[in-house]
Amino acid sequence: TVLADNQYDVALWTRGEAQADEINTRHTNSRFLNDAVLPAGIRATTDMKQAVTGAELLLFAAPSAAMRDVARLAQPFLEPDAICIHATKGFESVTYKRMTTVLAEELQIPLQRLVVLSGPSHAEEVVRRLPTTVVVASASIEAAEKAQDAFITRHFRVYTNKDVIGVEVAGAIKNIIALGAGLTDGLGFGDNAKAALLTRGLAEISRLGTAMGASPLTFAGLAGVGDLVVTCTSKHSRNWRAGSMLAEGLTLDEVLSKMGMVVEGVRTTSAARELAHHYGVEMPITEQLFAVLFQNKTPREAVESLMGRGRTHETEDMAGI
Numbered sequence: 001t002v003l004a005d006n007q008y009d010v011a012l013w014t015r016g017e018a019q020a021d022e023i024n025t026r027h028t029n030s031r032f033l034n035d036a037v038l039p040a041g042i043r044a045t046t047d048m049k050q051a052v053t054g055a056e057l058l059l060f061a062a063p064s065a066a067m068r069d070v071a072r073l074a075q076p077f078l079e080p081d082a083i084c085i086h087a088t089k090g091f092e093s094v095t096y097k098r099m100t101t102v103l104a105e106e107l108q109i110p111l112q113r114l115v116v117l118s119g120p121s122h123a124e125e126v127v128r129r130l131p132t133t134v135v136v137a138s139a140s141i142e143a144a145e146k147a148q149d150a151f152i153t154r155h156f157r158v159y160t161n162k163d164v165i166g167v168e169v170a171g172a173i174k175n176i177i178a179l180g181a182g183l184t185d186g187l188g189f190g191d192n193a194k195a196a197l198l199t200r201g202l203a204e205i206s207r208l209g210t211a212m213g214a215s216p217l218t219f220a221g222l223a224g225v226g227d228l229v230v231t232c233t234s235k236h237s238r239n240w241r242a243g244s245m246l247a248e249g250l251t252l253d254e255v256l257s258k259m260g261m262v263v264e265g266v267r268t269t270s271a272a273r274e275l276a277h278h279y280g281v282e283m284p285i286t287e288q289l290f291a292v293l294f295q296n297k298t299p300r301e302a303v304e305s306l307m308g309r310g311r312t313h314e315t316e317d318m319a320g321i
């Protein structure tokens with residue numbers, strides 16, 4: 001919608017034939033966006049060759065688990081100078097690679113042609129043209145500025161940033177904290193607990209991010225605090241909703257099948273825990289979420305573990321924030 005508003009000729013690839021037909025004929029995508037009307041010029045197709053051939057910009061927005069497969073499908077049709085942007089918030093399972101790494105490998109292009117777009121941007125609001133701000137980060141400032149030019153509209157403000165690692169790590173890990181926020185809200189733990197979770201969650205995100213090479217400033221920006229706030233407080237958030245359903249007593253499998261949309265925070269909890277061990281940083285909220293999701297620990301026990309941790313100084317482990 002944003003690109004079509006900027007007069008781009010937009011082709012939208014989907015693997016679902018019925019979804020493509022609906023977008024092309026009724027200009028809606030009702031399973032995901034209710035009755036929002038999409039610009040009539042958007043052409044949906046299930047044919048990757050048709051979608052990618054001739055495209056100067058590509059935006060990948062598949063779930064992290066599907067990114068490698070989708071990129072592999074697109075690669076043969078990629079134009080030699082195309083800029084490839086992604087809006088995916090997660091790490092690859094097993095390898096724990098960031099999405100720009102996965103794309104560089106599968107598309108066989110240098111990092112200078114890759115951009116990450118992130119920040120507080122629920123699709124349900126973007127499609128209604130409600131005011132939204134995001135950040136685009138790339139190893140190449142020219143590529144980031146191309147993405148900025150392409151996406152900036154009166155309703156959608158785009159900032160550039162050089163810190164690809166920080167933007168990708170922040171976007172992925174806030175989903176873990178949002179699962180925790182849903183649990184906290186669902187259990188009625190109150191506003192103090194939620195504020196604590198966001199604040200200490202941010203400390204945890206920045207600690208891992210800086211250990212991986214990110215700039216601490218990024219975590220105070222749109223991809224950090226901005227996305228953390230929206231995902232932990234918005235009714236649109238899939239991760240928050242998943243956490244609140246877990247609080248109601250549903251099992252993880254029940255939550256995921258009821259949701260019918262990707263809940264990135266679940267896989268990201270495992271990935272972040274492994275990365276934390278690898279980089280030797282403490283991520284107590286992530287550890288407790290892992291225990292709740294995969295080791296049958298109750299949310300109440302998890303909160304008791306967090307509240308009962310050894311005494312510590314607030315800022316000495318916060319990596320610059």
Ligand SMILES: NC(=O)C1=CN([C@@H]2O[C@H](COP(=O)(O)OP(=O)(O)OC[C@H]3O[C@@H](n4cnc5c(N)ncnc54)[C@H](O)[C@@H]3O)[C@@H](O)[C@H]2O)C=CC1
Binds near residue numbers: 015069088122
């Ligand atoms: N929904 C939102 O407002 C935002 C989502 N994101 C990120 O975008 C990514 C996608 O999220 P959503 O669109 O919300 O998920 P979703 O679950 O609503 O939609 C995912 C789409 O990917 C398709 N898909 C799943 N596996 C696939 C595969 N193997 N090959 C091809 N297509 C496949 C599904 O059929 C579906 O159309 C996630 O990383 C999410 O964190 C980022 C910003 C905002």
Ligand SMILES: O=C(CO)COP(=O)(O)O
Binds near residue numbers: 175178238240264
């Ligand atoms: O990243 C998002 C908004 O910026 C989407 O978060 P959810 O996947 O929790 O809906």
